[in-house]
Amino acid sequence: MSEEKSSNRTPLQQAYWDAFIRLRQRGEVISYDTVAIEAGKGKGDLRKARQLEICAAIEEYQKLQENNIIPARKFQAVERISVIDQKLVQLREDYEIALNKILCLEMQVIDLQQKLEQYQPRDNIHPFKKR
Structure with a gap:
């Protein structure tokens, strides 16, 4: 996962990455909706077709949470x-x-x-x- 700030990301993509990182640091359950809401967008705004890179990172992190490799608190x-x-x-x-x-x-x-x-x-x- 390339979570560092990248110069080729749009401000919206960077907002999603920053939100993803904040949620991870707090140890909360991560989903497309939680990342979108944390980024200041509406529920359902983060879509796999538009933001493939962040969605792949979210799915990978969700698998780790589901397998209890990474503990997750409730949102x-x-x-x-x-x-x-x-x-x-x-x-x-x-x-x-x-x-x-x-x-x-x-x-x-x-x-x-x-x-x-x-x-x-x-x-x-x-x-x-x-x-």
Whole structure:
């Protein structure tokens, strides 16, 4: 694999190589999509027909990862998504608890308002006049 900077590479090709090297250094799972995303491009932008040299290097590295010759961590975005999903589940549970508390308190307010109406003077009863 010729990973060094080459003068005959286009800026796009060099961006893909730099992304490939960064992913390798971090020990992440490498695929066409992860390299493209790391290079600042969209998922699916890196195609074998267009970028044969980098694709060959990616495939070679993938074989090494599949055979556990090179350990690979999960892509960091996957880890962040799972953490955010856990937070979302916790927030939903907290929301349900808070909503139940609010509903209980509203029911208590309605009950107390009804009891208060029983103790307020009615229209046909007049308070004593001062002398």
